[in-house]
Amino acid sequence: MRWSRAFIPTLRDDPADAEAVNHRLLVRGGFIRRLMAGSWSLLPLGMKVTNKIEQILRDEIDAIGGQEMLLPVVHPGEIWKKTGRWDDVEGILIKFTDRRHTDLLLAMTHEEVFSTIATELTSYRQLPQLWYHLQTKFRDEPRSKGGLLRVREFTMKDSYTFDIDKAGLDVQFDRHYDAYKKIFWRLGMKAIPVHASSGWMGGSESVEFMVESPAGEDDIAYCPACEYAANTETATSSLEPVADQPWDGGPERFATPEIKTIVALAEAFDFAAAQSQIKSLLYMIDDEAVLLLLRGDHELMEQKLMDALETFDVRPAGDDEIVTVLGAHAGSLGAVGLGGVRIIADPALQGRSNMTTGANEDEWHLRGVDVERDIEVGTWLDMRLVKAGEGCPQCGEPLEVKRTIEVGHIFKLGTKFSEALGITVADENGVDRIVWMGSYGIGVGRSMAAVVESSHDEAGIVWPVSIAPYEAAITVVKMDDDATVAAADALYEELRSDGIDVIIDDRDERPGVKFADVELIGIPYRVTVGPRGLADGVVEVLRRSDGSVDSIPVGEAASVVAASIRRDRAE
RNA sequence: CGGGACGUAGCGCAGCUUGGUAGCGCGCAUCGUUCGGGACGAUGAGGUCGCCGGUUCGAAUCCGGCCGUCCCGACCA
Structure with missing residues (x-):
């Protein structure tokens, strides 16, 4: 891509209404724009990051046997009445009717529809199944906030598993657990898996994946010694015994x-x-x-x-x-x-x-x-909020309490939905058995926001190579110097043919403007091409993540940068 | 839903107290000088002052209602 042709509307000032880091930086960097409270448009850069995140999600879910589908966003109320959620989740669920007065709703999640399809499962021989999709969800949140952290319309990857018994569900759950760890690792986030409350999803067990950030909305109790971790909605702790003073008699x-x-x-x-x-x-x-x-x-x-x-x-x-x-x-x-x-x-x-x-x-x-x-x-009944410094319930060491963003959540649903919707298959004896289900979600936009929250500096975003909008930028310092332009163009073509996602900043702008923009946008590698370096036969390669700068002979620059990027991709 | 702040050009803001027909910076357009960390000069374009109603000779400014946005709380996979 040539920057002069790209739509990258960066802003010099922070937008007045932005508080959260991801909100400020994503708007300023020209990744997103707000349409209304809780609804955002993805501009070209935001779209590129989103696509890369989604590709990682597809890779890892495919790797554990996932099959991708795409389900509708508008659902008939009927199937939600069957599971009881038409009435249960009053509030954030948007309901309306069509011209025939049929009750409809905007999907906030897709258990009902996946379950409906799953009624076509007839035999234990077809199990297990792992289905997923990436789809828009709409939740009429009482209060959207924090840029992309809590919104009303968003894309979510959700997968659903169907098994003949609890043991099968446990296997699928564990596979997702491992896949999620890989996914967040690849997205460049330290995500901590924690035990969580299942809320209105029901089910027996659930694990949330949390990324530490002051912009988060959940607190987790975390033990640095033994890795015990739980949302404070479920966490427990051991307390020092209190020695009561003696007292004779009654109250x-x-x-x-x-x-x-x-x-x-x-x-x-x-x-x-x-x-x-x-x-x-x-x-x-x-x-x-x-x-x-x-x-x-x-x-x-x-x-x-x-x-x-x-x-x-x-x-x-x-x-x-x-x-x-x-x-x-x-x-x-x-x-x-x-x-x-x-x-x-x-x-x-x-x-x-x-x-x-x-x-x-x-x-x-x-x-x-x-x-x-x-x-x-x-x-x-243990109903006490755990506080930092109390004893870890597993090893007794002092717990830490951290503010976090929930980026993923996996549930063992059990048989709640399959019973309500009659999903049964014949077992080896020809007897109908209720199917065991699991459900597993990752918010795409929230993940993007969480990466920004946990990886940025004063100058802007610091994307990992895996999801950066571009892997490398070539900054042409002097557009009216023919030799500079020619060298930069040659580099650009070479990187492109090497499969690097590269943008060349060929705008007729002063260098300072170009430098500031690449840093704001967070491109991991910047190759600076200018007359000063070319006089010595070199270009300058800047690595965004650590600020390191190398002067590299023009002829080797493309292969050096490409090699670095390939190394980063593999991590 | 409760509390608070805000709404004036694409973005950031002043003007409102004390009513007189809208201004600054950035950005944008043209020209010139510049050019390795957000240049300078000149000229220029761009605004239903969130919306509706009221008071007044006259409303961005005063009054009433509504809408929208953000923050805190409630709520929330």
């Missing part, structure tokens, strides 16, 4: 005027350190008031609660509800002597005594509470 009321928070109580009374308090939270779960108890210095992780209770209908009770159920306002709530309300307590409270908690009477608390003696705990 004792004491006045706590104006004190409404754990912190304030801890400051006012030396026996009421946060870890010696019981945090009481009233929640409405499936329309039932439930009192949740945690250690005072711990935080609730709602997702753990939802997963354990198998419901999405979880919300904090309102002020009115709290007063109605407990007879006091938030700040003085407690579980001692409470009847008729279900109590769920975090195991960190087990065996604790001489604790402080609200008295269910405004401005009064209780001290000397023995959790198991004084409180009728209905269920013990």
